[in-house]
Amino acid sequence: MKACDNTSVGVVITDRQGRYLMFDRANFPAGTAPAAGHIDDHGSAEDAGRAEVEEELGLTVTGLTRVTGCWRDNRCRRRPGARGTGHDWTIYEATVTGDLTPSARETKNVRWIAPDALQELADRTVAYAQGRVTDAEFEAAPGIEPVWMQWLANIAAIHVSPDELLQVERLTR
Template identity: 55%
Template structure:
């Protein structure tokens, strides 16, 4: 794996969000859902988070804010973040408990989230949320691999927090999910390093 590889940035992106280092006073519900949307070319629809944590990832969010459960949250997050309507949902065999940080105060189980990851088909016209997303785009496995390698490089401490916020790789918690789904490759050592970064608190 080439840890020096980067791609997907054209130098014209807006500055990183100022909210990235702002901790909310809302308490975490310790539950997150992620929704992987693919097209006929097996590309994945990825978005850059406009709030902490920085990184590119599929649509995702907390579950029990205004939703009755994971499936309802999955449909709502796709609509809120991407403006699309979920047609079908399939629960994928990845997820579980991950001790990843979010902007919120620790929940009843402390820091972390019980994840469920779905694959979805959608209808409608892509209308990304300007408040929650940036730089939404379809990505090939090669592009995701390069950005995951950049995240692994960041996890080694060779990229600063500011540099990663300015030019992010894959959101750390998603590196393991994408690896387990066979969409990217990552060594066990690199995965452990990235998991450690995902568990770190908001840094100013």
């Protein structure tokens, strides 16, 4: 199994109606999220962001703006890297062009999500963190991928309390 490089990038894409381009992860971890992945051999975080959008959604990034990020102790499906379990995240908002051609290997249920529906998914993740949704229920009908709750809250795409974010954070470890 490949070692984690302890660096990750995520790319938030919105359309003119303010909807978010999201999908359900086809692989661990369960949840709905934007394009994301390890930086690995892509070079810079910007290069990795462009590559992940292309790999997962088939779209070409025409603009990237860094909006948030920091170290997070979130696990991934790789074995821990030199810095242990976790990732130094860089999150961008992007503009894109091209025809949406999602990767069947990495994505399921790719869709544009209105802000109110995104909040409903966030509420489902909070319910999951609080034990009101089982693992099986969350995998069958996921909310937001737990690591993404903080990033989406940081850019005011969702609204959750600090206590709820702490509860969700426990799911990422």
